[in-house]
Amino acid sequence: MLKPISRQTPLDAPEAFRAALRGWFEQNGRDYPWRRTTDPYAVLVSEVMLQQTQIATVLGRGFYTRFLERFPDVASLAAAEDEPLLKAWEGLGYYRRARMLRESARAVMQQHGGSFPRDHAGLLDLPGIGRYTAGALFSFAFDLPAPLVDGNVARVLARLFDRADPVDTGAMQKWLWNTAEQLLDREHPRIFNSALMELGQTHCRPGVPDCLSCPVSAFCQTREPSALPVKAKKQVIKEIDEHVLFVVDQGRLLMCQQGKGRREGMWRLPVRGKDEVAGLPLLHRRKYGITRYRVTLHLHDCAQGPPVATHRAGECWVPLPELARIVIPPADRAAITAVLDAAEEIA
DNA sequence: CATCCGTGGAG
DNA sequence: TCTCCAAGGAT
Numbered sequence: 001m002l003k004p005i006s007r008q009t010p011l012d013a014p015e016a017f018r019a020a021l022r023g024w025f026e027q028n029g030r031d032y033p034w035r036r037t038t039d040p041y042a043v044l045v046s047e048v049m050l051q052q053t054q055i056a057t058v059l060g061r062g063f064y065t066r067f068l069e070r071f072p073d074v075a076s077l078a079a080a081e082d083e084p085l086l087k088a089w090e091g092l093g094y095y096r097r098a099r100m101l102r103e104s105a106r107a108v109m110q111q112h113g114g115s116f117p118r119d120h121a122g123l124l125d126l127p128g129i130g131r132y133t134a135g136a137l138f139s140f141a142f143d144l145p146a147p148l149v150d151g152n153v154a155r156v157l158a159r160l161f162d163r164a165d166p167v168d169t170g171a172m173q174k175w176l177w178n179t180a181e182q183l184l185d186r187e188h189p190r191i192f193n194s195a196l197m198e199l200g201q202t203h204c205r206p207g208v209p210d211c212l213s214c215p216v217s218a219f220c221q222t223r224e225p226s227a228l229p230v231k232a233k234k235q236v237i238k239e240i241d242e243h244v245l246f247v248v249d250q251g252r253l254l255m256c257q258q259g260k261g262r263r264e265g266m267w268r269l270p271v272r273g274k275d276e277v278a279g280l281p282l283l284h285r286r287k288y289g290i291t292r293y294r295v296t297l298h299l300h301d302c303a304q305g306p307p308v309a310t311h312r313a314g315e316c317w318v319p320l321p322e323l324a325r326i327v328i329p330p331a332d333r334a335a336i337t338a339v340l341d342a343a344e345e346i347a
Numbered sequence: 348c349a350t351c352c353g354t355g356g357a358g
Numbered sequence: 359t360c361t362c363c364a365a366g367g368a369t
Contacts, residue, residue, distance in 0.1 A: 263352095
């Protein structure tokens with residue numbers, strides 16, 4: 001199905017474009033908790049949580065509200081210990097975000113006297129805050145003019161201007177940011193940036209968009225919106241197997257605290273090589289994805305083995321009731337729960 | 348510039 | 359079941 005092409009681009013009539021977008025947003029903009037505040041700390045928490053993470057996850061599973069209750073201000077987050085910090089983030093993924101958010105809080109406390117810098121460069125200097133998040137913080141919290149480009153904006157702009165260049169290239173990124181800056185409504189940066197992003201979630205969504213009721217369809221150049229945006233690199237998924245032990249002794253489970261690197265500080269079931277688990281009965285198996293891997297997790301029953309002698313660095317016994325308190329990635333937690341529940345039903 | 352970093356919702 | 363990919367940033 002072909003969509004008509006407009007004669008004018010948004011840049012041909014920028015004021016008309018801004019007015020149409022703003023008018024639509026003021027009538028239809030959604031009511032998110034982070035839009036009810038201008039506290040830069042609360043806005044930053046939402047933005048970091050929403051990096052590569054859907055609104056439904058952050059909101060629906062209560063991460064945002066819970067985090068702000070636990071760490072209500074910059075000072076409380078700056079003082080946070082690893083465990084409660086990661087616990088508040090458990091299940092959100094990209095756990096480095098939580099640490100960098102805390103680093104930002106510490107920088108605000110130590111280098112800015114406890115209040116966020118009001119300049120774009122100062123925000124960009126904070127750990128974990130890149131070009132997008134700096135623009136979001138600047139415009140959402142302070143209503144000051146800075147462009148932003150996220151996945152939504154890239155899709156909207158690629159379609160409005162019918163740009164089929166791959167968005168994951170330096171040249172296209174430069175064009176996107178440049179265009180976002182030219183289009184920005186400098187009188188209403190908060191509304192403009194919110195509206196552009198929300199347009200990308202509602203009408204100009206991925207796949208087949210809803211052009212019929214789009215508030216800025218009169219400015220849209222593409223005939224085939226579903227073909228945009230173009231992405232050059234396709235991620236190659238690698239299949240791997242993971243073998244872990246499931247050892248319960250005297251009401252305690254053998255767990256392993258992760259060292260430097262991926263999932264640092266979190267607890268997992270003890271990992272072993274395929275040859276090391278040969279002969280052990282398979283208790284449970286499940287699949288999960290992590291970055292470019294598709295992992296098949298195998299849980300091996302170690303009830304008959306000599307578990308203590310196999311202890312390795314980071315491994316120790318965790319009383320079963322403690323499992324709720326420590327930080328465990330969802331795949332391991334789900335596997336543990338499944339096995340424990342099954343055992344309980346038998347008993 | 349390429350790669351790494353999680354997870355889950357939706358088609 | 360499978361694929362895509364979401365309010366990105368650091369290295």
